[in-house]
Each structure stands twice: as C-alpha cells, then as structure tokens.
Amino acid sequence: MDLLDKFDSTVALRDSLPFEKADPFKVVMEEIISETEAVIDGRHTILAGTNNYMGMTFNEEAVAAAKEALDNFGTGTTGSRVLNGTYGGHKALEATIAEFYGMEHCMVFSTGYQANLGMISALGGKDDFVIIDADSHASIYDGCSMGNATIVRFRHNDVENMERRLKRLPEDAGKLLVVEGIYSMLGDAAPLKELLEVAKKYGCMTLVDEAHSMGFCGENGRGIAEQLGVEHLVDFYVGTFSKSVGTVGGFAVSSHPKFDVLRLVSRPYIFTASLPPSVVASATKSIEAIKRSGNRRAHLWENARRLHAGLKKAGFHLATPDAQSPIIAVHLPDPMLGTRFWEQLLLEGVYANMAAPPATPSGVFLMRVSVCAQHTTEQIDEIITRFNRTAEKVGLALNP
Numbered sequence: 174m175d176l177l178d179k180f181d182s183t184v185a186l187r188d189s190l191p192f193e194k195a196d197p198f199k200v201v202m203e204e205i206i207s208e209t210e211a212v213i214d215g216r217h218t219i220l221a222g223t224n225n226y227m228g229m230t231f232n233e234e235a236v237a238a239a240k241e242a243l244d245n246f247g248t249g250t251t252g253s254r255v256l257n258g259t260y261g262g263h264k265a266l267e268a269t270i271a272e273f274y275g276m277e278h279c280m281v282f283s284t285g286y287q288a289n290l291g292m293i294s295a296l297g298g299k300d301d302f303v304i305i306d307a308d309s310h311a312s313i314y315d316g317c318s319m320g321n322a323t324i325v326r327f328r329h330n331d332v333e334n335m336e337r338r339l340k341r342l343p344e345d346a347g348k349l350l351v352v353e354g355i356y357s358m359l360g361d362a363a364p365l366k367e368l369l370e371v372a373k374k375y376g377c378m379t380l381v382d383e384a385h386s387m388g389f390c391g392e393n394g395r396g397i398a399e400q401l402g403v404e405h406l407v408d409f410y411v412g413t414f415s416k417s418v419g420t421v422g423g424f425a426v427s428s429h430p431k432f433d434v435l436r437l438v439s440r441p442y443i444f445t446a447s448l449p450p451s452v453v454a455s456a457t458k459s460i461e462a463i464k465r466s467g468n469r470r471a472h473l474w475e476n477a478r479r480l481h482a483g484l485k486k487a488g489f490h491l492a493t494p495d496a497q498s499p500i501i502a503v504h505l506p507d508p509m510l511g512t513r514f515w516e517q518l519l520l521e522g523v524y525a526n527m528a529a530p531p532a533t534p535s536g537v538f539l540m541r542v543s544v545c546a547q548h549t550t551e552q553i554d555e556i557i558t559r560f561n562r563t564a565e566k567v568g569l570a571l572n573p
C-alpha cells in the first residue's frame with residue numbers, strides 16, 4: 174500500500190483546474206522590487222496578495238538592525254528558548270511587545286502558528302473547554318487537537334450561538350474563548366466587544382489572535398481590541414511577525430501573574446529552535462516603528478476603502494459590505510472561473526491570492542486581495558482597472 178495514494182483525489186482536483194500559462198502553486202517571486210512590486214515570470218507585477226499590510230519589509234531601521242545582529246551574533250541560535258536559544262535580543266523583543274500591549278509578560282515563539290499551538294494546547298487541559306469560532310485559522314484548530322480540552326465550536330461571529338453553547342457548559346469548568354480580530358480569508362472583523370462580554374459573563378478566560386489586525390487597528394496598532402476599547406476583557410493575545418511586522422515569528426502576551434510557567438509546559442515553545450537574532454532585531458525595530466506609524470495606518474485604511482469602493486462600484490461580489498480591514502475578498506462563482514480569473518489577473522500584472530476550501534469558509538472560492546500602506550493611490554486604481562479588464566476577458570458577469 175502506497176501511503177501517498179490517499180492524496181490521489183487532491184492531485185486529480187489540482188490537475189483538473191484549467192491553468193494554461195501560470196500555476197498558483199508554483200509562483201516564484203523572481204525579484205522583489207519594493208513592498209508592492211515584484212517580478213513574476215519575467216513580468217513586472219503589482220503585489221495585491223501579501224500580508225505586508227504596514228509595508229515594513231524594507232523598513233530601514235529594521236533592515237539595519239538585522240544586519241548588525243547578523244554580524245554580531247551569527248545566523249542562528251541553534252537551540253531552544255529554554256536551553257541556549259535565549260539571547261539578549263529575545264528578551265528585549267519580549268519587553269518591547271509587553272510594553273506595546275501594556276501588559277506584564279510576553280513569550281516569543283518561532284512562528285505565529287506555534288504561538289497558537291503553544292498557548293491553546295497548554296491552557297486547554299483535560300477537564301477544560303476551548304470555545305472557538307467555526308472559521309478559525311488552522312493554527313487554532315491544530316492547537317485544539319494538540320491539547321486535551323473539549324472543543325466547542327460556534328457559528329462564525331455569531332454571539333447568540335456562542336452564548337447558547339456556553340450556557341450548556343459546567344459552571345465551574347475551566348473555559349477559554351479563542352477568537353481572531355480579523356478573519357484572514359473574508360477580511361471581516363469579529364464583534365469582539367459582544368463576544369468578550371458574553372464570554373466573561375460565563376467565566377471564560379479569553380485569547381484574541383490579532384494576527385491580521387495588529388499594526389493598523391486601534392490608535393497604536395495593537396489590534397481590534399484596542400480599536401473597540403475592550404482590551405480589559407482580553408486575558409491573552411497571540412500575534413505574529415509575519416504580517417504587519419514584516420518578518421517571521423510569533424508571540425503571546427498577558428498580565429496573568431502565572432503566565433511565565435507556560436515557558437516550562439508549552440511544547441511548541443520548548444521543543445524547537447528559537448528565532449535567529451537578525452529576525453528578532455528587525456521585529457523589535459519594526460514594532461517600535463509601528464507604534465509611531467499613525468500616517469501609514471491612515472493611508473492603509475484609505476487604500477482599503479478605495480479598493481473596496483472601486484470593486485464594489487464595478488459590480489464585483491465582495492465578502493464584506495464595507496472595508497473592515499486591508500483584506501478585500503472577491504467571490505468567484507466556481508473553481509473553473511476562479512482559476513481563469515486568477516491566471517488572467519496575473520497576466521495583467523496583478524498578483525492576488527487564489528483562496529479555496531479548506532482554507533476558505535463555507536466552501537467558497539475567493540480572490541483574496543490585500544493592500545499595503547505603501548501602495549500608492551495610482552496602484553490601487555490600477556488594480557481596480559485590471560480587475561475590470563480581467564472580468565471582461567474571462568467572462569465574469571458583474572452587477573454594478
């Protein structure tokens with residue numbers, strides 16, 4: 174028995190998609206010209222499908238700090254955070270993040286994925302309950318699978334549905350609500366105030382994953398909880414450096430007095446190598462810069478609103494009624510048309526993400542477009558023009 178046979182249907186599905194000149198699974202960024210432009214297949218392309226929301230990948234201070242750390246500390250730590258893998262830079266980064274969130278403690282993980290694995294699996298013990306949104310990111314689901322708690326799912330962003338489920342749980346049991354600030358596929362915001370208030374009414378501790386809301390939501394860019402004035406209801410935040418921060422890594426913050434014990438029990442924190450000093454140095458500089466980046470935040474929101482309004486006016490079917498984040502998701506009716514649309518858009522010189530189940534909720538097929546604070550107004554208008562041209566070329570019906 175060939176153990177790879179079980180994936181034959183996946184291969185068949187991939188092979189059935191009508192790609193002719195480009196394949197979304199084989200895109201290579203041949204040259205990165207700037208935060209918003211690259212060369213793909215020899216073609217100058219506008220990037221409209223990255224998570225580089227705040228355009229921090231070329232932040233001068235972050236780049237300089239990384240180079241200096243590389244010279245001074247080498248290319249990697251070659252060890253776990255709990256052995257030889259904690260350098261002064263890791264501690265400085267944790268202090269920077271704790272201060273940014275106005276909380277007492279921070280743990281830096283090697284990715285955001287591992288931060289969710291590490292937090293949820295450690296917090297959710299045998300007799301506990303972890304309550305999650307049905308559209309949660311894979312890292313939240315995987316954190317649940319790794320832990321021993323009972324998982325309770327509620328309908329996406331549905332406060333009433335969540336309350337109905339909470340009512341049925343034993344009053345004295347340990348409970349953790351895990352939600353995201355912004356959902357990465359549809360770009361919709363969670364009704365965080367209502368969710369957190371109900372969770373607290375039923376004695377839940379709360380964890381908010383601000384992966385796609387850190388940087389531009391809230392006056393200081395801390396995320397949706399800051400934007401909605403509900404930070405006092407959050408026990409733990411999880412975040413990532415792979416989006417607005419512009420590098421790689423993850424973190425969890427909290428003011429819980431016992432938080433530090435997680436360093437001794439969280440397996441995804443312990444059993445992996447720590448981040449290289451250069452990454453840690455650039456993440457620190459980038460977060461410091463994000464704090465001061467009010468103008469960038471404002472421009473990012475202008476870009477998001479302009480793109481949403483332009484695509485809506487053209488008659489595209491959008492996932493949200495307004496721009497709730499820099500992620501603007503465009504519904505496409507079926508995988509065949511979606512595939513042709515994605516490919517033609519790339520030939521027009523715009524890269525967006527083709528998103529399909531199981532990454533998308535409810536089996537929908539999406540063109541996930543995301544904007545960057547460094548996109549110019551002209552680039553946003555150009556993306557809209559090329560979307561229109563693509564729709565015409567592939568025969569996508571629009572409803573202006």
Ligand SMILES: Cc1ncc(COP(=O)(O)O)c(C=O)c1O
Nearest residue numbers: 284285286310357384413415422
């Ligand atoms: C909501 C959410 N949490 C966590 C992660 C994981 O982040 P990382 O890329 O740092 O592993 C992602 C990544 O897409 C995400 O969307």
